[in-house]
Amino acid sequence: MNPVRCGDCGHFIRSTINPEQGMGRCRVNAKTLPTSYRGYAPSLWPFSERYCRSFIACT
């Protein structure tokens, strides 16, 4: 599985205050896996990488 970014995903709901860079939400509340040794997935910043089986690419 390759890491993905929420900002590239069709399930991502962007921040209304800062749509480009603000922390958004996941429409399907997907469970994600961390990409780092720290063991937790990052918050839903559009550029943070995560492993997510629910990712759908934006068209």
Ligand code: SF4
């Ligand atoms: S489905 Fe996964 S990649 Fe897409 S917005 Fe939700 S957590 Fe992010």
